[in-house]
Amino acid sequence: GNSVTQMEGPVTLSEEAFLTINCTYTATGYPSLFWYVQYPGEGLQLLLKATKADDKGSNKGFEATYRKETTSFHLEKGSVQVSDSAVYFCALSGGQGAQKLVFGQGTRLTINP
Amino acid sequence: DADVTQTPRNRITKTGKRIMLECSQTKGHDRMYWYRQDPGLGLQLIYYSFDVKDINKGEISDGYSVSRQAQAKFSLSLESAIPNQTALYFCATSAQTGGRKNNEQFFGPGTRLTVL
Numbered sequence: 001g002n003s004v005t006q007m008e009g010p011v012t013l014s015e016e017a018f019l020t021i022n023c024t025y026t027a028t029g030y031p032s033l034f035w036y037v038q039y040p041g042e043g044l045q046l047l048l049k050a051t052k053a054d055d056k057g058s059n060k061g062f063e064a065t066y067r068k069e070t071t072s073f074h075l076e077k078g079s080v081q082v083s084d085s086a087v088y089f090c091a092l093s094g095g096q097g098a099q100k101l102v103f104g105q106g107t108r109l110t111i112n113p
Numbered sequence: 114d115a116d117v118t119q120t121p122r123n124r125i126t127k128t129g130k131r132i133m134l135e136c137s138q139t140k141g142h143d144r145m146y147w148y149r150q151d152p153g154l155g156l157q158l159i160y161y162s163f164d165v166k167d168i169n170k171g172e173i174s175d176g177y178s179v180s181r182q183a184q185a186k187f188s189l190s191l192e193s194a195i196p197n198q199t200a201l202y203f204c205a206t207s208a209q210t211g212g213r214k215n216n217e218q219f220f221g222p223g224t225r226l227t228v229l
Binding site for chain 1: 153156203221
């Protein structure tokens with residue numbers, strides 16, 4: 001079945017550091033890929049998405065490229081801010097049948113000033 | 114204005130009690146979902162519904178039931194709560210699309226449930 005594996009956290013960085021959170025997936029067919037973010041005390045919000053191979057999703061300075069050859073969708077940001085502190089979830093949907101999302105376990109990111 | 118609302122936001126209950134968590138949405142979406150979040154485990158799908166007459170079990174439906182009262186309302190019940198059902202519960206919605214390429218889900222703020 002479909003599955004998502006994320007880089008284990010927690011991750012702690014200083015402000016303005018470069019961020020990478022790794023995400024790899026296993027899926028049949030051609031899934032769509034998502035990054036969701038959960039700020040403290042809130043629900044999940046879609047951060048970015050990509051629906052086909054080589055697509056790049058981007059939002060708020062974050063980027064992720066759908067790499068079919070390596071089955072990856074790593075999240076990157078060139079210069080993080082304290083306000084980026086949150087939990088980040090990689091997810092996929094696709095294959096036959098229901099449009100269900102399968103989530104990774106989440107990566108907690110803390111940015112120190 | 115919240116598009117997906119959940120009530121209550123926090124609930125503490127005792128083992129064996131029946132609990133209902135409610136979800137309402139104003140997005141006009143056909144599809145609704147209930148997830149459970151435990152630390153380090155991401156989100157796990159409990160139940161989902163693609164329209165008012167459609168209910169499907171997710172990965173971890175044991176001990177839970179749901180009711181889709183209307184397009185906009187989807188409630189989750191714990192018939193007899195137990196301590197390992199202590200978790201954060203999220204409702205989500207998505208639009209029906211012709212294909213599978215845009216299954217963006219919109220989440221409510223969550224309900225923190227504690228079973229003593």
